Amino acid sequence: MRRNKLRVTGAVVVSTALVLGAAACGGDDKSGGSGDELTIGFMGDLTGENSGIVIPPSQGAQLAVDQYNATNPKVKIKIKKYDSQGKGEQAVPLAKQAITKDKVVAMIGPAFSGESAQVGPVLEEGKIPSVSPSATNAALGTKGWKFWHRIVGNDNAQGEGIGTFILNGLSAKKVFVINDQSEYGKPLAETVKATVTKGGATVTEDAIDPNGSDFSSAVNKAKAAKADAIFFGGYYAAGGKLIKQLREAGVKGRFLSGDGSLDKGLAKGAGGTTADGSAIGCPCLIDPTGTASPKSKTFAEQYKAKYNTDTAIYSAEGYDAATAFIEAIKAGNDTAEKINEYLSKIDVPGVSKQIKFTPQGEPAAADVYIYQVKGDTLPLLGKAAEAKIG
Template identity: 55%
Template sequence: MSGARLGRVLVLAAASSLVLAACAGGTSGGGESGGDATTVKIGFMGDLTGENSGIVIPPYNGAKMAIDEYNATNPKVKIELKKYDSQGKPDQATSLITTAVGSDKIAALIGPAFSGESKAIGGTLEESKIPSISPSATNAGLASNGWKYWHRVVANDNDQGPRIAEFLATAKSPKKAFVLSDDQEYSVGLAEAVTKTFKEKGVEVETDKFAKDASDYSSTVTKVKAANPDVIFFGGYYAQGGRLLKQLRDGDVKTIFASGDGSLDAQLVSGAGPAAAEGAVIACPCNIPSADVTGASKTFYDNYKKAASSEPAIYSTEGYDAATAYIKAVQAGKTTSEDINTFLSTVSFEGVSKPIKFKANGEPENNAIFVYQVKGGVLKLLGPSATAKLEG
């Protein structure tokens, strides 16, 4: 190759390198490009196609709606939402977060949605200095790991468990309770919190635990029937809860059945059958907007229904608020992971679900718990646990 020709090739190569560098520098995933970012990547991780996806699709829809609304204002820095379907499995979440942090270079994460997967990848997020905000993981122990990049916008099971136990104690004055769980992180933690509070109130408690993937609960049904409790509490998700409730009723166990936020979905009713589910009580650190709300909640209700082609459901507002916290960080010029995390330590705004502000350990300042009951085959909000009245 002649010297002149070689020179032209080198000039073209150098020009191409400059163009590629300029393109790469315009998009920030993990924050390497600093203040010149034009796009910030935020991930959403949770069960989007698995058996308990009914709890996770609403917060995903809420998060997507918030980000779509923000991007529609044509901001200088846009947000790209990347979804990671863990199906609620900790091992799957572990694999996905490697991709999210590595090749995808997300700057922050909404999720994981469930407690087990949150525990599984929390250390990786911490080591990678990637902030996370879960819209729905409630296991109390998650706040005890010393993680500086972890946050959630919902009350934990040490708030939820005692409140639902206190509500049931007031409503039914039980002498004996039977507390059930499967072997998932969330289920065990919530059941333990409920058991502890019942015992503190002088209620005799029997317990039983079964495998997450079990389908035949006849052994548990036999134990519950023999105990003849005044209340039954199940600390788990609706997929298992619906099957359990059906088999309890088929076994002629008519005792009032209660559960936590993992069961707050219409599929609890369809899984058990409307007749079996009637009267079931579900607690949740979430206040789901209905058609008759007013103000900001009404605006959210209308916009969500239009965007998602469905009414708001469990944690749809929490997903929206988690995304909004990140949006406010980006609006403040925070586009790197560490800058976003620093911003979260001081963020404070009136969310759709509740006022959003984080404690030093990532917990939300607001820890309200609400009670719902299945009436006429649908979930009806009874109100805050301190003032709600059981119907029937």
């Protein structure tokens, strides 16, 4: 998932070097707290229009840390949260503050792909290990960063999974693909397009400005295409409005989207039950009933007890991202560079998957799941290759 259309420029890297030069490398300093406490950051959109898909991983991470601290360990952990609102221009200075002032030894996040692309060089220069619970842009794993990781599968896996479901689960022959022109939505849409095209479907496409209010151009093209399935690469704030306008125009094709739309806000934006029947793909496991595994069941119960709400998008991945750092600290690693070194060999069970990373920082395993919109609920249909929809 991930937001923001800002480009990564040389200026970001240059300014990073200037700010961090005086502070040396954050990873060399055994700070991040006082004495027996280390500070881990969490960065993402906590108050913006798409905060609904960032608050759950933030809560999951906090739960993991609170449980660890409750064991009265020798070294406790504090989470410091940085509200970037998913915007690179806010995320970059916050990352610099985290390194030079707050002395974090690790960062959970950034949550979105656009901000991750801009903050990555800052954390890399500062030698601060990061684990994103939700940034899915595939290109992030090709930067050669040594301190970057994610616990969630990338958009190549997600797009292929959703495309496979469109072909097999829906048996769609005509597919209309729309993207929001973001660093998240556009490449995800391209992967879905490539997958269904390879499978023999006819594809037409268009793009929208997610900050706009009139999507009539794309809606009219979708209507003319008479598509069986309409895939939107983007976030729920725009996705809800798009569904509403499609249905008002009489477009009947099944609406689908990726993890950026896996939020109750999609149905709210569409207006009541208008979004019902939509299918949302995600390389994340949302299992509020705890049916996937005993560990998932325990997590769902503990999350509900703490927050009085069911687990949601990326809550399990936020928990697992925090767990990766907790395991490193439990093993006696108290500097950023030592924590990063530990991440290269970690291999422990998580809630969403086995916590293990490739040399590129990608998760070693990445399943894609399909969810269906039913009112304000998002029940799990199953893995993308097996799911069916009525």
